[in-house]
Every structure is written in structure tokens, then in C-alpha cells.
Amino acid sequence: MxxxxxxxxxxxxxxxxxxxxxxxxxxxxxxxxxxxxxxxxxxxxxxxxxxxxxxxxxxxxxxxxxxxxxxxxxxxxxxxxxxxxxxxxxxxxxxxxxxxxxxxxxxxxxxxxxxxxxxxxxxxxxxxxxxxxxxxxxxxxxxxxxxxxxxxxxxxxxxxxxxxxxxxxxxxxxxxxxxxxxxxxxxxxxMYEMDRNLLHLKGYVYENFEMDENGIGFVKLTKEILQKYNVAESEASLLVGSLAEVKGMKSWVFFIEDIKEIRVRLRSKGPVINTIAKKYGGGGHPLASGASVKTWEEADQVIEDLKKAVN
Structure with a gap:
């Protein structure tokens, strides 16, 4: 080949x-x-x-x-x-x-x-x-x-x-x-230096992410939050790996809203999650995948699907 x-x-x-x-x-x-x-x-x-x-x-x-x-x-x-x-x-x-x-x-x-x-x-x-x-x-x-x-x-x-x-x-x-x-x-x-605005948004992520008793986490970054911190959607995506540092975290999802849709960034320390991404028209690796949804109601369904997949 x-x-x-x-x-x-x-x-x-x-x-x-x-x-x-x-x-x-x-x-x-x-x-x-x-x-x-x-x-x-x-x-x-x-x-x-x-x-x-x-x-x-x-x-x-x-x-x-x-x-x-x-x-x-x-x-x-x-x-x-x-x-x-x-x-x-x-x-x-x-x-x-x-x-x-x-x-x-x-x-x-x-x-x-x-x-x-x-x-x-x-x-x-x-x-x-x-x-x-x-x-x-x-x-x-x-x-x-x-x-x-x-x-x-x-x-x-x-x-x-x-x-x-x-x-x-x-x-x-x-x-x-x-x-x-x-x-x-x-x-x-x-690769790894960040502007101050992005570091401030990273602080927001650490203060506001949610994680359940089974180690499933998520954070929602709305357009208003991105505007408040003056961070573009592409820059916010650089923070997806930050929740890997959280003790007890098994799998997590970042939702990043832009003008047309909500980006879905799925990550995992073990459980396979690319099947969830495929369900929402995305794909990727077993432990790192992405997709897009149109509404926050769909985003909530992604969280439920992630909980079912891991539990």
C-alpha cells in the first residue's frame, strides 16, 4: 500500500x-x-x-x-x-x-x-x-x-x-x-501558551463544569459566555482536554455554541464514546469524538446518551 x-x-x-x-x-x-x-x-x-x-x-x-x-x-x-x-x-x-x-x-x-x-x-x-x-x-x-x-x-x-x-x-x-x-x-x-482571555474562560470551566457520581461530566459554553470572555469558538475548543485533570472523571462532553449550531466535543478515559457522536451526525475515535446539535434540548439528550453508554 x-x-x-x-x-x-x-x-x-x-x-x-x-x-x-x-x-x-x-x-x-x-x-x-x-x-x-x-x-x-x-x-x-x-x-x-x-x-x-x-x-x-x-x-x-x-x-x-x-x-x-x-x-x-x-x-x-x-x-x-x-x-x-x-x-x-x-x-x-x-x-x-x-x-x-x-x-x-x-x-x-x-x-x-x-x-x-x-x-x-x-x-x-x-x-x-x-x-x-x-x-x-x-x-x-x-x-x-x-x-x-x-x-x-x-x-x-x-x-x-x-x-x-x-x-x-x-x-x-x-x-x-x-x-x-x-x-x-x-x-x-x-501549541500550549494561552491568551489571558482563554485562561479566564478555563477558570470558568473549572468553576462551572458538572460531574455526576459515575464520573460523567459536561460544561456548556453559550454564545453569551464566549462573548463575555471574548473567546472564539475555535479557541474554546482548545479547552476540551482540561477536564481530564479532574479526579474521578471517566467521560465528559463540551458544548460550544456558535452562530449556527452547538459543537459537541466528547472525550473519555476508557468507555467508547464515538458511537454517540455518530448518532448526532459526527464521528471520530473511540475516546475522542465530535458532532453538532441544533438545540440545548438535544445537548441534554447527548448527556443522557453518554450516561447510558458509560453506565
Whole structure:
């Protein structure tokens, strides 16, 4: 499979790489890391990364402005995106051939060539695996720009190596990437430093979350609360992991209201919760999933579903 992907990459002059909407470090790490990796090894190819930029990821990189003409006869690679509804920039349909590289459950088998590994901690880890194969097969090389992006993706999706998805292979690849000597301090500052407004909202979360006797927790962040703290929905999403620090917490859900809907962010320390996300039109990993609802009544039903799933 990996060699087939490498051969396909070699066969196209233009390659456009997509990832999911509302990106996180693994989305950028795998997408733009792969873009930089291909560009490094095939400098005569036109390799582009597309999608709406999230300013919270300024410290990592930015996608390009891709025109409709760029898609003509292009190879499309979609990273870290489980289903077509979540692909950022639906012009992927204009390409000639589509490769899916992902580590979520393969519920939507889109694309002409699929490489899905649900045992991988992140798609950034999978790109490391692809590089190792290409290095042996075609003599590919890597530099610190690529290494920094892939390392950020691995760190982000493993929760700084604390999640159960972290394996011996994950740590090996992370160690290999560190040999390229990029500035880890600057990278971690970009990933984990918070503006004062967001820290104040984090304090609100700690003061106002609810948890029942079975370790099921939730917090509701309405538009009014976000406006009070002057925090955008995308920034508030960075706080979802904060309730993992609460002793006795088994599973929890963040509700974050924006203009059109209420974002649902489900997390768990053990019980499988992605089935709940799927019920509400979302999906994700067994212990980290997302969805959306339209009303606070639906949000309350999500809480009840979470309680039933864990109990």
C-alpha cells in the first residue's frame, strides 16, 4: 500500500493535499508536513495545501490559495479526514485521482486508493511510516521543517504522549523526528501558551463544569459566555482536554455554541464514546469524538446518551 502511494505521487506533476475542517495540529502536521516532504524530494512538482486557515495554528504553517485550474489533472491526497463531509475544500472532486490517508474508523471508504490505520496515534505518525518506506524504496530525505510539522501532529493527537493511542512505534518516530533539531521550545509555546482571555474562560470551566457520581461530566459554553470572555469558538475548543485533570472523571462532553449550531466535543478515559457522536451526525475515535446539535434540548439528550453508554 505505501509503495503504491509513493508510485502514485511520482506519477503526477500537480498534487493538492486536503485535511479536515476546523483543523488541529495533526491535520496541519500531516497535510502540510506531507506537502513539504513531497516538495523536498520532488522540487519540480507543484504541491499545494488547501483549506480555510485557523489562526490558532499560525505557529505551525498556513495553507495556500489554490485556484480551480490547479485541480485539473491533479492528484488529491486527503489526510486525517474520516468522511467526505469533513473534507475542507470540496474541490477535491475536481481532481483526477484521490488518496485517503487516515487513522479514524473507515466508515466512509471514499477515494481511489485508501490507507487507513486505526492503530496509528495520528496521521502524522503514518506520514513518518510512509517516509521510512520511501527512504528505503526511493531514497527520500527529510528536513527540520517536515520533522517539526510531523512532531507537532504526533504530540497534538497523543495529548503529549498521554493518550492510550501512544505506542512504542509512536515514541520511536517522535525520537527520530527530534534528531532534526528544530526549536521544541518555540513549538510547545505555540501549541500550549494561552491568551489571558482563554485562561479566564478555563477558570470558568473549572468553576462551572458538572460531574455526576459515575464520573460523567459536561460544561456548556453559550454564545453569551464566549462573548463575555471574548473567546472564539475555535479557541474554546482548545479547552476540551482540561477536564481530564479532574479526579474521578471517566467521560465528559463540551458544548460550544456558535452562530449556527452547538459543537459537541466528547472525550473519555476508557468507555467508547464515538458511537454517540455518530448518532448526532459526527464521528471520530473511540475516546475522542465530535458532532453538532441544533438545540440545548438535544445537548441534554447527548448527556443522557453518554450516561447510558458509560453506565
Amino acid at each position: 505505501k509503495r503504491q502511494i509513493i508510485d502514485t505521487i511520482e506519477g503526477y506533476d500537480t498534487i493538492i493535499i486536503h485535511r479536515h475542517v476546523r483543523p488541529d495540529p495533526d491535520a496541519y502536521g500531516s497535510q502540510i508536513g506531507l506537502k513539504e516532504l513531497i516538495s523536498l524530494n520532488y522540487p519540480n512538482k507543484k504541491v499545494l495545501a488547501t483549506g480555510n486557515h485557523d489562526s490558532t495554528l499560525d505557529f505551525l504553517a498556513q495553507p495556500e490559495n489554490v485556484t480551480d485550474e490547479d485541480f485539473q489533472d491533479a492528484l488529491i491526497i486527503v489526510t486525517d479526514t474520516a468522511n467526505t463531509e469533513r473534507i475542507d475544500d470540496d474541490r477535491y472532486k475536481l481532481g483526477k485521482y484521490v488518496i485517503k490517508i487516515d487513522h479514524h474508523p473507515n466508515d466512509d471508504t471514499y477515494g481511489d486508493l485508501l490507507w487507513v490505520d486505526t492503530n496509528a496515534s495520528s496521521v502524522s505518525e503514518m506520514i513518518c511510516e510512509l517516509f521510512e518506506e520511501a527512504k528505503a524504496y526511493k531514497g527520500w530525505k527529510m528536513d527540520k521543517v517536515v520533522a517539526r510539522l510531523l512532531f507537532a501532529g504526533i504530540v497534538g493527537d497523543t495529548g503529549r504522549f498521554m493518550f492510550q493511542s501512544t505506542t512504542l512505534q509512536t515514541m520511536k518516530y517522535a525520537g527520530d523526528l527530534l534528531s532534526y533539531e528544530f526549536n521544541r521550545t518555540d513549538l510547545f509555546n505555540g
